[in-house]
Amino acid sequence: MFSSGLCKPEHKQKRVLTLGISHESNTFSTQLTQESDFEVLRGADVLKDQLWAEIFKKADIELIPTLHANAWPGGVVERSAFENFRKEILEGIRNAGRLDGIYMDMHGALHVEGYADAQASLIKEIRELAGKDVLISGSFDLHGNPSPDFVENIDLMTAYRTAPHRDGVETKARAAQMLIDALKFGWKPHIEYVVIPILVPGEKSITEVEPLHSIYSQIPDIAKIEGLIDASIFAGYCWADLPRSAMRVFVVAKDKRYGKVSKNEACRLAQQIWDSREKLVLDVPSGPVDKMIDKSEEYAGKTVFISDSGDNTTAGAPGDNTQVLDALLRHKSKNALMAGIVDPEALKECINAGIGKNIKTTLGGRIDNVFGKPLEINAKVLFISPDSVMNTERGAAVIETDGVKTVILKTRRSFVEIKDFKEVGLNPLDFKIVVVKLGYLFPELRDIAPVHLMALTSGFCNLDIATLPYKNVHRPSYPLDGEMVWKPL
Numbered sequence: 492m493f494s495s496g497l498c499k500p501e502h503k504q505k506r507v508l509t510l511g512i513s514h515e516s517n518t519f520s521t522q523l524t525q526e527s528d529f530e531v532l533r534g535a536d537v538l539k540d541q542l543w544a545e546i547f548k549k550a551d552i553e554l555i556p557t558l559h560a561n562a563w564p565g566g567v568v569e570r571s572a573f574e575n576f577r578k579e580i581l582e583g584i585r586n587a588g589r590l591d592g593i594y595m596d597m598h599g600a601l602h603v604e605g606y607a608d609a610q611a612s613l614i615k616e617i618r619e620l621a622g623k624d625v626l627i628s629g630s631f632d633l634h635g636n637p638s639p640d641f642v643e644n645i646d647l648m649t650a651y652r653t654a655p656h657r658d659g660v661e662t663k664a665r666a667a668q669m670l671i672d673a674l675k676f677g678w679k680p681h682i683e684y685v686v687i688p689i690l691v692p693g694e695k696s697i698t699e700v701e702p703l704h705s706i707y708s709q710i711p712d713i714a715k716i717e718g719l720i721d722a723s724i725f726a727g728y729c730w731a732d733l734p735r736s737a738m739r740v741f742v743v744a745k746d747k748r749y750g751k752v753s754k755n756e757a758c759r760l761a762q763q764i765w766d767s768r769e770k771l772v773l774d775v776p777s778g779p780v781d782k783m784i785d786k787s788e789e790y791a792g793k794t795v796f797i798s799d800s801g802d803n804t805t806a807g808a809p810g811d812n813t814q815v816l817d818a819l820l821r822h823k824s825k826n827a828l829m830a831g832i833v834d835p836e837a838l839k840e841c842i843n844a845g846i847g848k849n850i851k852t853t854l855g856g857r858i859d860n861v862f863g864k865p866l867e868i869n870a871k872v873l874f875i876s877p878d879s880v881m882n883t884e885r886g887a888a889v890i891e892t893d894g895v896k897t898v899i900l901k902t903r904r905s906f907v908e909i910k911d912f913k914e915v916g917l918n919p920l921d922f923k924i925v926v927v928k929l930g931y932l933f934p935e936l937r938d939i940a941p942v943h944l945m946a947l948t949s950g951f952c953n954l955d956i957a958t959l960p961y962k963n964v965h966r967p968s969y970p971l972d973g974e975m976v977w978k979p980l
């Protein structure tokens with residue numbers, strides 16, 4: 492008798508495991524990044540409100556989320572933190588059963604104490620456990636430095652195409668779609684890349700301005716070339732004194748047959764970047780902090796944002812250097828805001844004194860005691876955040892000294908969006924000068940800032956990278972070895 496279903500081909504739902512350890516590790520910082528600095532998501536929480544997860548689900552792929560850990564840029568990651576994360580991820584793979592793919596949600600500039608290349612050793616173990624037939628796809632920040640050893644074990648990779656970053660969601664979605672397509676069409680992806688010996692800070696590699704605007708604009712067309720899937724340009728992360736710190740181009744092909752065309756495209760972009768290296772400069776006026784404060788007077792009636800670039804907390808610096816606050820007070824600046832200085836002790840003094848009361852204290856210079864020093868200050872407490880009262884990590888207070896307001900923070904964080912100012916009861920556009928511990932302004936501030944100046948302050952994110960005490964980066968590299976000759980191979 493006929494039995495329905497007997498001849499039906501067996502439909503096996505594809506299964507993709509997900510993981511991530513995302514960190515930009517500043518090797519010059521003296522402050523280690525600890526496990527408690529990471530936000531760790533597991534299980535269903537990983538997939539909540541994520542476009543990439545929706546894309547997988549729509550493609551009828553079963554997701555097996557493991558650990559996704561993400562921390563704000565900071566110093567090198569503590570060995571035990573990385574090893575705990577790694578153990579949990581590898582355990583997840585061991586227990587996952589049959590897998591068709593793995594999605595890695597990464598930054599790409601992770602560095603761990605005691606490891607030459609923790610990212611490479613992690614993916615090597617993942618590959619050994621998962622086997623060679625499981626496709627691994629990864630999404631990255633373009634400020635990552637993924638090494639050749641890392642790339643050896645990944646099949647598909649894609650990075651942000653904007654800095655300041657506006658396309659994080661799209662990039663992760665692209666990594667998901669690439670994996671779905673590769674599984675569907677049976678691709679055996681092949682990656683070609685060129686490492687470009689250039690060390691460049693993010694502030695000199697903004698994709699919205701030339702020369703990189705025209706170069707990044709070519710990526711979508713390269714991805715459309717027959718046989719190719721995607722291309723990425725990594726500006727890299729220069730505040731990591733590591734052999735893998737460099738710019739690089741990756742081109743991903745559907746299989747080895749398109750190796751030559753992908754290599755050609757990677758070399759073509761790399762050559763353009765190399766030829767433009769002297770044009771990788773700041774896109775805003777810059778100079779010593781005193782000059783920048785004087786210069787702000789040229790913009791009558793306009794709010795001037797000044798970046799304290801050496802103590803850029805979005806690139807891993809501690810955020811407690813007081814040199815710009817000291818300069819604002821020396822210049823007797825009026826209606827200026829310093830956002831902010833990390834100092835839990837001073838915050839405690841504000842809370843103990845109370846709103847409207849005066850405090851006399853020393854501020855900052857405790858974490859970065861290489862470039863910073865504590866500043867003696869007399870100030871009136873204007874605001875204490877509800878988080879301070881509840882003693883949470885987001886505790887903050889606002890104090891004022893001679894027309895200069897300062898936000899004191901319990902823990903290291905950055906003012907990158909308008910809501911960060913709102914949280915402490917401030918509107919940045921009410922001030923003449925707003926000092927932020929950033930390099931480039933993040934998109935929301937970049938869009939509203941009438942004027943932006945870059946103060947070239949000292950610190951662990953010094954923009955004058957030739958002055959940094961590099962020992963381990965590849966040599967020769969531009970601009971450390973200015974006269975060097977190089978060709979993409």
Ligand SMILES: [Zn+2]
Pocket residue numbers: 632633634656
């Ligand atoms: Zn970045």
